[in-house]
Amino acid sequence: MPDIDFSKDEKAALVRKIQLYFNEELGQQIGQFDAEFLIDFVSRELGAYYYNRGLQDAQATLAAKLDDVQDAIYQLELPTEFRK
Known part of the structure; x- marks a missing residue:
């Protein structure tokens, strides 16, 4: 699996989400460095x-679409x- 690299904006959004979660759910403050470390x-x-679950979901979606295409071709x- 390739390394997951987030853009600066994406990482900032993730940091905010972690900080908000820690504050609201755990009643604790977490700094930017700690949030980035956790990410x-x-x-x-x-x-x-x-990542693997995403690949499995994509594969299942593709397989379903291929079944639809095969059915459409069969109907043609x-x-x-x-064949009768």
């Missing part, structure tokens, strides 16, 4: 699980002595 940890240690077939 890096989660990305490094847990990111592969989310004209009857012959091989």
Whole structure:
């Protein structure tokens, strides 16, 4: 799995979300450095699980769409002595 790199704006948004979560749910303040450290940890240690689930979801979606295409092609077939 490639490293997950967020843009400066994306990382800032993630930091704000973590800080808000810590404040509202845990009643604790967390600084920017600590929030960025937590993001890096989660990305490094847990990111592969989310990445793989995303790939599985994409694969399932693609398989369903391919089934739809196969059905549409089958419906276009004209009857012959091989298919009635």
